[in-house]
Amino acid sequence: MSRQEIVAKKGLGQNFLNDMTMIRRIAAHLELDAEDVVLEIGCGTGALTQLLAPKTRQFIGVELDRNLFQKLEDHYSGPSVLFLNQDILKLELAELMRELQLFPAKLKVVGNLPYYISSPIIEWLGQQAGRIESATIMLQAEVAQRLLASPGTKEFGVLTLITGYHFACTKLMDVRPGAFRPMPKVHSTVLRLEPKTLRLLDLDQESVFFSFIKQAFAQRRKTLWNCLRAAVDKERLEAILNQLGRPPNCRAEVLSLEDFVALFKQLRTG
Numbered sequence: 001m002s003r004q005e006i007v008a009k010k011g012l013g014q015n016f017l018n019d020m021t022m023i024r025r026i027a028a029h030l031e032l033d034a035e036d037v038v039l040e041i042g043c044g045t046g047a048l049t050q051l052l053a054p055k056t057r058q059f060i061g062v063e064l065d066r067n068l069f070q071k072l073e074d075h076y077s078g079p080s081v082l083f084l085n086q087d088i089l090k091l092e093l094a095e096l097m098r099e100l101q102l103f104p105a106k107l108k109v110v111g112n113l114p115y116y117i118s119s120p121i122i123e124w125l126g127q128q129a130g131r132i133e134s135a136t137i138m139l140q141a142e143v144a145q146r147l148l149a150s151p152g153t154k155e156f157g158v159l160t161l162i163t164g165y166h167f168a169c170t171k172l173m174d175v176r177p178g179a180f181r182p183m184p185k186v187h188s189t190v191l192r193l194e195p196k197t198l199r200l201l202d203l204d205q206e207s208v209f210f211s212f213i214k215q216a217f218a219q220r221r222k223t224l225w226n227c228l229r230a231a232v233d234k235e236r237l238e239a240i241l242n243q244l245g246r247p248p249n250c251r252a253e254v255l256s257l258e259d260f261v262a263l264f265k266q267l268r269t270g
């Protein structure tokens with residue numbers, strides 16, 4: 001589709017990929033075959049869509065902008081291509097997959113994400129992890145660093161832990177601002193997220209666990225005990241931290257995902 005006539009909407013995070021070499025490289029990372037089912041988040045002007053849609057068993061493209069959605073339908077429609085004009089965060093994926101009779105297929109998700117909602121989209125992807133084979137997503141480089149961060153660094157935090165709970169994350173490549181129109185002020189990174197096969201907690205405990213993590217990081221500069229004091233007995237917390245080999249006055253950011261899971265389980269068993 002012609003990008004000339006499109007005025008990008010900043011409020012919707014519209015920075016369109018404009019570098020064909022980059023577009024081809026990202027598409028190649030999906031390693032598509034004719035049996036694949038692809039979900040693209042934010043198709044925009046169709047930079048990735050044009051390469052991916054014709055190669056799949058079923059392509060689902062979600063685009064919130066009504067004008068772009070209309071153009072995508074005009075240019076890239078096909079018998080196995082479905083565009084949805086809606087907010088990705090409100091997509092009932094399981095229901096859609098049932099309607100399209102896609103089970104037990106798992107989706108390859110792809111998206112040059114709208115950066116203003118990249119964290120909620122990552123959390124949404126976590127909720128869909130059981131239906132996903134892989135997610136190849138472009139993020140603001142700083143956000144990508146948070147997903148890849150190690151304990152004890154300033155980038156390590158809630159987003160690292162929630163993503164790491166569901167997925168193994170691998171960096172695929174960096175993308176410079178010049179590859180987009182309009183040019184963003186930030187650098188970008190493409191990551192691959194692959195769902196973990198082992199579930200660390202029962203499904204019904206996951207949202208409580210994530211609230212627990214958020215509470216632990218509520219005031220990053222304070223000790224873990226200070227953040228959790230309303231809910232946890234001090235001696236009990238210190239005894240568990242001791243078992244984990246952590247100092248009693250440590251901050252949340254030094255605990256790994258495995259530490260947090262162990263701490264959460266032990267606190268719940270009393």
Ligand code: SAM
Pocket residue numbers: 012013014015016017018041042043044045046047048062063064065068086087088089111112113114115117
């Ligand atoms: N994939 C295109 C590309 O690479 O050129 C466009 C990427 S652009 C960074 C993000 C796209 O997501 C925009 O087209 C924007 O309209 C769309 N978008 C923004 N918020 C959305 C939402 N909540 N749900 C679905 N799409 C959204």
